[in-house]
Amino acid sequence: MRGSVAARYRNSLRPRVLSRRHRRRFLQRRLSAGVDLRGAASRLSSLSLWPCLVPCQSGRQLSEGDLGNGAALQHRGTEPGNRNWASGCPGAYRRVAAGFAPVKTTEVRLGSRSYPVFVGEGILARLSGLLTRLGFSSAPVVVSNPRVFKLHGDSLRRSLEAAYGPAPVVFIGDGERFKNIASLQKVYQGLIRAGADRRSWVLALGGGVVGDLAGFAAATFVRGIPYVNVPTTLLAQVDSAIGGKVGINLKQGKNLIGAFHQPSAVLSDIGTLRTLPSRELASGLYEVLKCGVIRSEKLILYIERNLQAILSASPSALEHVVLEASRIKAAVVSSDEMEAKQRMILNYGHTVGHALEAATGYRRFKHGEAVAWGMMAAVGFGRELGLLEEKSAQRLLRLIHRVTKLPTLRGISPGRVWNALGRDKKFAGGRIRMVLLPRLGAAEIRNDIDPANLKRFLKNFIESSSNI
Incomplete structure (x- = not known):
């Protein structure tokens, strides 16, 4: 030049x-x-x-x-996690990860609020090195749950203390039912006890519940402070940790209280996935599959061919699916941060999935399991509307059932599911916005769903699936 x-x-x-x-x-x-x-x-x-x-x-x-x-x-050290330095530089975050091989990087590109997603083995032990390069110069307030912290807390503490000194820790309960106002208040109180102010920051160590709740606390404490996601479940690494959707549940529905508050970074250590129970790993894989279903038939094919390696926690297989799903999620969020339109495709399987979770008090299903049922419902309903050819529909249904045996729908009231669906954010003006598949690897948002038709289908689907 x-x-x-x-x-x-x-x-x-x-x-x-x-x-x-x-x-x-x-x-x-x-x-x-x-x-x-x-x-x-x-x-x-x-x-x-x-x-x-x-x-x-x-x-x-x-x-x-x-x-x-x-x-x-x-x-760039005056504000923790200040990201303006990297805006517009595609190679910026790869340079941050340089020297931390085999860490791989993708990026959510949102101008001055862009941030990296680091994926690799052993990130947790080297966390402070990456955080320091990103501009964090003081200890965070850590939010986690006792179960996760027992597994990964020592590694996190050693890494943070080497760079920043002791970091206060706030514990919340383990499970979707603890993603509530009581747990949020507990985090607020922990921040206040730690003397947090507008120059403080939060580090979320755990799964989707920890990340969503800690992120919402960060979004609202003193009108917003930075936070970093360190997801320890497959589902969180490929979905909830990326994109800035944070919030809590009400008994009437999932994520009814929330905000968009982007993290300063997402650091996904593949090694943490080897500590997951098999059910939790399978649940997360359904979110990986969802990413393939809406954007990448190549990812679907990889899962079909490497399913046992993934479920056996093979490091190379896990790294591949986490990185590919993270890239898909990052690209979608980069194109539509506030879910004006395109980002809604990430809700595939979630219309019915969220309703099933709420109707069962967030106790019967892991989130990914509910999404799996939601995807099967969406396949069936889409077929009624003339979408997705039979061969592709059967291929997807077979793969969903190959992953794991799902909790039954037996005993679930179709009426309660419908009522929960009516309170969902995707129900607007008496009409459902539903993501459906014209083909594998592509999704479309339908705003012309007839509620009466969907209600009829949902009743038949729940009743006919109760014995599966």
Whole structure:
């Protein structure tokens, strides 16, 4: 590429590290243009450590957040988890993970609120190194549950204390029924006891319940503080930890109280999945399968061919499915953060799945198991509407049943399921928004669902499936 160093910086999508000679020439050119870089000159050496400290996007004018003045070149440590430094630099987070092999990286791209998703073996033991590179300079308030902390707490503590000193821990109950206001208040009280303020941050260590609740506490405590997700279940690593949907349940329905609050980072240690009970691992695999069903037939094929390796917690198989599902989730969220339209495809299987969870008091099903039943219901209802050819429908149903034996629908009242579905966020103006499949690997959002027709189908589906 021709032109000056400054021009290359303005027009390049790739972050660059300036040599000493080029740094000097760069300063001379900027100073001659009347830009105040005197205060920043002494700090330019930080570019050698943080190659993407300066975000550069093609066709965009440099502003205060880029190279426009000295303030833009200060070291990004004034706010925990500040992500402006990486905005627009596709390679930024890969550089953060450099030296932490075999850590792999994908990214949720949301401008100044972009964040990395790190996937790999042994991340937990090296957590502080990654967090320090991301700009965290003080100990977090950790939110977890006793069961998870017994398994992974020592490793987390050793890593955090090496960099930040002791970190306070707040424990909540284990299970979906603890994702409630009482647990949220417990986290608030823990933050207050720890002396947390607007410069504090939260680290969520656990599954989806811990991540959702800790994230909502972070979103609302003193009007919002950063948080980092360290998911320890397959379901959380591929779904709930990514995307910024945080919240709690009410007895009337799931996630009725919540917010969009993006994490500063997601760090998924594949090693934690080997401690999962087989039922929990299978539950998470249903969310992986959902990602394939809506976006990637190639992922479906991988699961079909490697199902036993995944369920046996093979590190390479788990890393593959976590990374691929994370990439799918990250891409969808990047295109539609607030679920205006496209992000709704991630709700495939969730319309009926959430209703089943609520109708059974969040006790009978793991979340992924409810989603599995929801996917089967969506296949059946879609077939009634002329969607998804029979061969593909049978292929998906067979794979769902191959993963594990699901809890029965026996004894569940269709009326209670319908009432729970009516309170779901996807029920609007008396009509259901439902995600259905025209083919495997693609999904469409249908807003023309006739409630009476769906109610009839749901009653027949529950009654006919009760003996499965």
